[in-house]
Amino acid sequence: MPTFKLDGKEIPFTPGQTIITAAWKQGIDIPHYCWHPGLSVAANCRMCLVEILPPPNQRAVMLDVLEWDASKNDYVPQRKPKLQPACQMAVTEGMEVRSDTSDHVKKARKDVQEFLLLNHPVDCPICDQAGECKLQDYWLEHGQYQKRMRDEPVHKPKAVSFGPTIVYDAERCIVCTRCIRFMDEVAKDPVLDQRERGNIKEIVVAPGRQLEGNYTFMVDHVCPVGALTTKDFRFKARVWFLRGAQSICQGCATGCNAWLDFDPRYNKVERYRPRENEAVNKFWMCDQGMVSYRAAHEGRVVDARAGGKAAAPVKALEKAKKLLDGVPGASIAIVLSAQMSLEDNWALVELGKLLGATSTFFARAADGDSDNILLSADKNSNTAGVKLLAPDAKPWADFLAGVDSGSIRHAIALGAITPDTEGDKTKLDKLEALVVVASHESALSSAASVLLPATSWAEQNGTYVNKQGHKQKAEKAIEPQGASRQALLFLADLATALGHEPTWKKYKDVAAKLEVSEPSTVQAVLPTTATQAV
Ligand code: SF4
Numbered sequence: 427m428p429t430f431k432l433d434g435k436e437i438p439f440t441p442g443q444t445i446i447t448a449a450w451k452q453g454i455d456i457p458h459y460c461w462h463p464g465l466s467v468a469a470n471c472r473m474c475l476v477e478i479l480p481p482p483n484q485r486a487v488m489l490d491v492l493e494w495d496a497s498k499n500d501y502v503p504q505r506k507p508k509l510q511p512a513c514q515m516a517v518t519e520g521m522e523v524r525s526d527t528s529d530h531v532k533k534a535r536k537d538v539q540e541f542l543l544l545n546h547p548v549d550c551p552i553c554d555q556a557g558e559c560k561l562q563d564y565w566l567e568h569g570q571y572q573k574r575m576r577d578e579p580v581h582k583p584k585a586v587s588f589g590p591t592i593v594y595d596a597e598r599c600i601v602c603t604r605c606i607r608f609m610d611e612v613a614k615d616p617v618l619d620q621r622e623r624g625n626i627k628e629i630v631v632a633p634g635r636q637l638e639g640n641y642t643f644m645v646d647h648v649c650p651v652g653a654l655t656t657k658d659f660r661f662k663a664r665v666w667f668l669r670g671a672q673s674i675c676q677g678c679a680t681g682c683n684a685w686l687d688f689d690p691r692y693n694k695v696e697r698y699r700p701r702e703n704e705a706v707n708k709f710w711m712c713d714q715g716m717v718s719y720r721a722a723h724e725g726r727v728v729d730a731r732a733g734g735k736a737a738a739p740v741k742a743l744e745k746a747k748k749l750l751d752g753v754p755g756a757s758i759a760i761v762l763s764a765q766m767s768l769e770d771n772w773a774l775v776e777l778g779k780l781l782g783a784t785s786t787f788f789a790r791a792a793d794g795d796s797d798n799i800l801l802s803a804d805k806n807s808n809t810a811g812v813k814l815l816a817p818d819a820k821p822w823a824d825f826l827a828g829v830d831s832g833s834i835r836h837a838i839a840l841g842a843i844t845p846d847t848e849g850d851k852t853k854l855d856k857l858e859a860l861v862v863v864a865s866h867e868s869a870l871s872s873a874a875s876v877l878l879p880a881t882s883w884a885e886q887n888g889t890y891v892n893k894q895g896h897k898q899k900a901e902k903a904i905e906p907q908g909a910s911r912q913a914l915l916f917l918a919d920l921a922t923a924l925g926h927e928p929t930w931k932k933y934k935d936v937a938a939k940l941e942v943s944e945p946s947t948v949q950a951v952l953p954t955t956a957t958q959a960v
């Protein structure tokens with residue numbers, strides 16, 4: 427692989443790559459605002475300026491400038507090398523680039539910072555981006571000057587509603603055009619543009635339009651400053667209180683990689699942020715997925731029930747034993763869930779084997795809308811995982827038909843949102859015994875003779891297989907809510923209660939059998955924000 431030198435260090439690159447991309451691939455950050463690895467190059471912010479040394483025997487391109495000389499109290503003529511934007515300049519073999527080691531570059535960065543902040547309101551204390559804002563970070567790293575401008579800054583529109591999800595603050599906007607390029611290039615809806623020139627320039631929505639569709643949240647995430655914020659997260663939390671768990675969106679079979687940000691003080695999930703994965707979702711998530719973090723608290727089953735009434739989990743287990751004791755294993759139906767983890771489904775398959783169950787089904791949500799960007803019609807996060815564990819598992823409709831005809835009278839199920847809640851419940855009520863381990867309310871939970879509260883994806887480590895077949899790990903964010911425990915633990919207890927010795931006792935046992943490593947640990951949001959990473 428060819429290489430070039432950046433601050434004296436050899437950096438490999440692929441032909442056609444820009445300096446900033448080659449550096450970024452090696453984990454080296456060249457300061458930038460308008461550049462984003464998932465978008466085209468605009469080269470308008472000038473924060474990424476670097477010094478490129480001339481090839482041997484050639485002279486550097488120099489610029490004549492005037493510089494302030496305090497001793498003479500006047501401007502004096504000077505010469506300085508012409509700096510180049512690293513986001514636009516393609517690398518060539520043997521090129522020598524100076525970034526952090528060039529005094530000219532350091533001065534340019536400081537000047538760009540001062541220029542971008544000339545008319546900025548510096549309303550960081552009430553800005554939702556505070557703590558993950560590139561203007562703040564780069565001012566600390568490359569600015570640290572005393573403000574020289576004494577004039578009233580230019581005032582521009584504030585708190586402009588761009589549509590149902592996004593609010594725009596023109597005074598905080600540095601007109602990097604990332605939002606415009608995202609809507610044009612990724613969402614394929616060029617609804618944003620810029621108007622005016624210079625310091626009165628601002629971003630606008632096309633006349634007669636709103637910023638809407640299924641990819642509006644992403645403009646907030648590509649915005650490097652606090653100019654675009656979501657109505658969903660606005661004024662809700664300060665990011666320095668949050669922690670981010672490496673999670674997987676549960677909204678559909680695409681399985682977008684995400685940070686699940688939560689406040690450990692209140693055990694509360696606050697938002698999703700996209701997590702980069704070139705093979706799955708690149709840098710993006712859809713709006714449906716972005717708001718699906720709410721399922722961490724909405725519709726949760728947090729207490730056990732027996733006969734429809736609240737009960738301690740141990741009492742509910744006793745009731746399950748009573749209902750299933752003496753029932754031949756072969757006549758107990760096993761119902762897996764395309765919405766729960768590979769580990770939990772594996773435990774139910776194992777329990778079925780211990781009992782001698784012969785019929786396995788799987789429950790899944792009905793198909794929904796899709797697009798050609800990310801969104802899949804399959805609204806289940808683990809359909810492929812269930813098929814991997816139980817290729818012969820029959821569909822939900824077959825299970826319901828068996829229940830309806832009376833051929834199935836006993837079942838153990840992992841809870842899942844099913845296609846037709848009301849209709850499904852009417853049929854499920856015909857069962858003599860239905861033991862359900864569920865994280866969320868559904869037809870299964872409301873028809874359950876015994877309901878055991880399972881932790882959701884947000885409260886446990888788990889693996890989900892997306893439609894491409896990638897086994898993706900989601901790590902635990904918040905602590906289990908109410909009496910909930912990981913489904914595989916309740917299933918082990920159920921196996922014991924029914925007189926069998928489970929081959930698993932805890933999550934680690936199942937992970938080892940499935941050969942999935944445990945997800946890494948939760949990280950503080952601040953050093954790992956999406957905006958800092960890109
Ligand atoms: S709103 Fe944000 S992303 Fe859009 S141009 Fe302004 S600073 Fe850039």
Ligand code: SF4
Nearest residue numbers: 675677678682712715
């Ligand atoms: S495409 Fe699917 S997995 Fe990705 S964010 Fe949207 S709902 Fe979630």
Ligand code: FES
Nearest residue numbers: 458471472474513
């Ligand atoms: S990042 Fe290169 S000019 Fe903006």
